[in-house]
Amino acid sequence: MQPENISEKKAERYEDIIRAAFDVFIKKGFHQTKMEEIARKAGIGKGTIYEYFPGKKELFCGMVKECMTWYFDSIRQSTEHGENFRQKLENMMDAHIKFAMHAKKLTSLMSHDFTYISRDLHMWIMQGQKKMIGLVEGILRQGIDEGMLRPIDVHLAAVMFLTSWRIFFAESVFNDNEDAELSLEKMKEKTLDILFHGIMNV
Amino acid sequence: MQPENISEKKAERYEDIIRAAFDVFIKKGFHQTKMEEIARKAGIGKGTIYEYFPGKKELFCGMVKECMTWYFDSIRQSTEHGENFRQKLENMMDAHIKFAMHAKKLTSLMSHDFTYISRDLHMWIMQGQKKMIGLVEGILRQGIDEGMLRPIDVHLAAVMFLTSWRIFFAESVFNDNEDAELSLEKMKEKTLDILFHGIMNV
Amino acid sequence: MQPENISEKKAERYEDIIRAAFDVFIKKGFHQTKMEEIARKAGIGKGTIYEYFPGKKELFCGMVKECMTWYFDSIRQSTEHGENFRQKLENMMDAHIKFAMHAKKLTSLMSHDFTYISRDLHMWIMQGQKKMIGLVEGILRQGIDEGMLRPIDVHLAAVMFLTSWRIFFAESVFNDNEDAELSLEKMKEKTLDILFHGIMNV
Amino acid sequence: MQPENISEKKAERYEDIIRAAFDVFIKKGFHQTKMEEIARKAGIGKGTIYEYFPGKKELFCGMVKECMTWYFDSIRQSTEHGENFRQKLENMMDAHIKFAMHAKKLTSLMSHDFTYISRDLHMWIMQGQKKMIGLVEGILRQGIDEGMLRPIDVHLAAVMFLTSWRIFFAESVFNDNEDAELSLEKMKEKTLDILFHGIMNV
DNA sequence: GATGAATGAGCGTTCATTCAT
DNA sequence: GATGAATGAACGCTCATTCAT
Numbered sequence: 001m002q003p004e005n006i007s008e009k010k011a012e013r014y015e016d017i018i019r020a021a022f023d024v025f026i027k028k029g030f031h032q033t034k035m036e037e038i039a040r041k042a043g044i045g046k047g048t049i050y051e052y053f054p055g056k057k058e059l060f061c062g063m064v065k066e067c068m069t070w071y072f073d074s075i076r077q078s079t080e081h082g083e084n085f086r087q088k089l090e091n092m093m094d095a096h097i098k099f100a101m102h103a104k105k106l107t108s109l110m111s112h113d114f115t116y117i118s119r120d121l122h123m124w125i126m127q128g129q130k131k132m133i134g135l136v137e138g139i140l141r142q143g144i145d146e147g148m149l150r151p152i153d154v155h156l157a158a159v160m161f162l163t164s165w166r167i168f169f170a171e172s173v174f175n176d177n178e179d180a181e182l183s184l185e186k187m188k189e190k191t192l193d194i195l196f197h198g199i200m201n202v
Numbered sequence: 203m204q205p206e207n208i209s210e211k212k213a214e215r216y217e218d219i220i221r222a223a224f225d226v227f228i229k230k231g232f233h234q235t236k237m238e239e240i241a242r243k244a245g246i247g248k249g250t251i252y253e254y255f256p257g258k259k260e261l262f263c264g265m266v267k268e269c270m271t272w273y274f275d276s277i278r279q280s281t282e283h284g285e286n287f288r289q290k291l292e293n294m295m296d297a298h299i300k301f302a303m304h305a306k307k308l309t310s311l312m313s314h315d316f317t318y319i320s321r322d323l324h325m326w327i328m329q330g331q332k333k334m335i336g337l338v339e340g341i342l343r344q345g346i347d348e349g350m351l352r353p354i355d356v357h358l359a360a361v362m363f364l365t366s367w368r369i370f371f372a373e374s375v376f377n378d379n380e381d382a383e384l385s386l387e388k389m390k391e392k393t394l395d396i397l398f399h400g401i402m403n404v
Numbered sequence: 405m406q407p408e409n410i411s412e413k414k415a416e417r418y419e420d421i422i423r424a425a426f427d428v429f430i431k432k433g434f435h436q437t438k439m440e441e442i443a444r445k446a447g448i449g450k451g452t453i454y455e456y457f458p459g460k461k462e463l464f465c466g467m468v469k470e471c472m473t474w475y476f477d478s479i480r481q482s483t484e485h486g487e488n489f490r491q492k493l494e495n496m497m498d499a500h501i502k503f504a505m506h507a508k509k510l511t512s513l514m515s516h517d518f519t520y521i522s523r524d525l526h527m528w529i530m531q532g533q534k535k536m537i538g539l540v541e542g543i544l545r546q547g548i549d550e551g552m553l554r555p556i557d558v559h560l561a562a563v564m565f566l567t568s569w570r571i572f573f574a575e576s577v578f579n580d581n582e583d584a585e586l587s588l589e590k591m592k593e594k595t596l597d598i599l600f601h602g603i604m605n606v
Numbered sequence: 607m608q609p610e611n612i613s614e615k616k617a618e619r620y621e622d623i624i625r626a627a628f629d630v631f632i633k634k635g636f637h638q639t640k641m642e643e644i645a646r647k648a649g650i651g652k653g654t655i656y657e658y659f660p661g662k663k664e665l666f667c668g669m670v671k672e673c674m675t676w677y678f679d680s681i682r683q684s685t686e687h688g689e690n691f692r693q694k695l696e697n698m699m700d701a702h703i704k705f706a707m708h709a710k711k712l713t714s715l716m717s718h719d720f721t722y723i724s725r726d727l728h729m730w731i732m733q734g735q736k737k738m739i740g741l742v743e744g745i746l747r748q749g750i751d752e753g754m755l756r757p758i759d760v761h762l763a764a765v766m767f768l769t770s771w772r773i774f775f776a777e778s779v780f781n782d783n784e785d786a787e788l789s790l791e792k793m794k795e796k797t798l799d800i801l802f803h804g805i806m807n808v
Numbered sequence: 809g810a811t812g813a814a815t816g817a818g819c820g821t822t823c824a825t826t827c828a829t
Numbered sequence: 830g831a832t833g834a835a836t837g838a839a840c841g842c843t844c845a846t847t848c849a850t
Binding site: 236237238248249252257258 | 839840841842843844
């Protein structure tokens, strides 16, 4: 067999393993996943994985990087062909949605490890979040009734409002400075400003 | 010793354990955390934990529920005292920020298990997200330059734009119906509409 | 309180614990039995047991010795009042049956476990059984001297006589009916009949 | 390596483990036996046992069943080649003695403990014993039909016959001398003599 | 003396990794 | 190169025992 065939075969194997790893890690989370199951799913022996990856961690990282690289690349490419800013933002969103449909559960893998720790806890938290969404929906509906708000989709707006909070977690990671509280106040106002008035010029 | 003192002491111990569990679970994630370390942190013996919790899972769930109950409650209460819808939304955000400052890393515990699997991977993904934020910031800046957008904080708006995508994952969990793609198209437009024009009536 | 009352109370407690230990050990075996359950059954605190016994092993041994002493004594006494060898053997069997009915499961409890729990206890019981064998041997020898018995191997016959008692345990497992005592009487007679006259036709 | 060699090796390992388990369980009892010691005795790693048995309980049960199957089988076979009832009873006793010499302490191991270890195993063994009783009953009934035996209670006599075997276990403890087999032969004859003709003078 | 909360040695079991075939 | 049987470090959990109250 020719050398190119060999390395072709190797590359194929590599892909098989990544794919199998993706499937199982997604379904069970990192710690509940056993190397043996990945091997079985890939149709190879347990030891063979170690010919391609030094260990479980590296396999996991390799798999995530593979996925995320594809994701990041498709997002980047999507911005290269829009005519105006709006077109570009829409293209990005399209690219994201396309990815999301294909790898729905990747984020769930990356979030909520405890889905696998306790289904009850997971449900309990989902219930809590649903109640919070309902709470915000009620407030928004009140705003619409009072004529203050446009007749927007209250559910979607509620979710956006709540997800926008994540900024405070994400940002606080980067901004660990002393005047954190000050900038938080400003962030809050800016966030509400965008939510209330949008980013467009009138 | 009087019975009230005993149950007081028990309640105190319970709190000690929850606190120690919080610290260690936050720092290491569920699977990397050893019961012995929690015990050490709580200043008690390994076996003592099992006098208060049936097992590791239950301790974890107890800890999360304790935190989230406090969070949910404070959010709910925050909406009871606002005069108008805007006041209420602000109150909610304040309550959230207060919690976020106190339990910064709780969400990171609940999301991204792989922070603990590989610091490198975590950093790599953060870099990717930063690049994406930069990408969006550039597009938004272009929009401002073109006079289409208000002189908003492009960083904040970029993050909001990106976090708003989570809706598609979150929603897809609830809407597993056939016409998912159709509703996705609508969701996209509605999301962009809110982002562009805000929720306020003009 | 007077000292004799105190030691009276102590003796009473001691008995309570032995009785509770008997109940639980019989029901669950040595290793499955938890000290806490014995304490609960005895209506005292867990630590109190250790005021009366150095540990679990010693409690078990104490309980077994108490029972077996009573058993051995009743067997010995039963041989003191028979007129002839047959009467004595019957008395022994009666004494055994009476004990067996009261402590059906004790023998099964004892049979193996405690060889490993306490070599001393094992030896002690072996000694007791040896004495019993000697007792029966004496009776049989008397029978031979009186010309009533053939010049059989008294040791072997004694062991056979004693092992034949196990029937009462084995059978009682299958026959848990009301008229158990009646059928026991019949069994005794049949057993002695076979022992005395053999199974062969003459 | 050929597949037959592999399964040969596996079967060999299986036997090694059973044998090691037998040795240690017999010497120490179920609860005092540590998996690690069995592994050491079998010359393998601790984890390897779990490739062959799901757990400690199952290993114990497997070991007991292996032994008892061999025992029950040898007893059954022994009754197939006797010409008359006496020959058959003698064959049974021979088979038993052969087993008893090989596995002196097995019965004492089995007697109680595993009621709590595995109800299934307990039932399984009870079934085996019931079959053995039935076997002897049949032989005795044959003897009665042939006019050789008195119309005794065959069930009781069968149980007595079987329990009398315990002598060989009990005695062998005291007589560990070289000529054990010789004295066993004598014991067998004496035992049968008493069983057949009783102890009474005619 | 009596208690029961606290303890920690000890063990069964898992599973990522290795290496002889 | 591919395999999977073998491995043993690691950890959750139990429960006899202790000792402060």
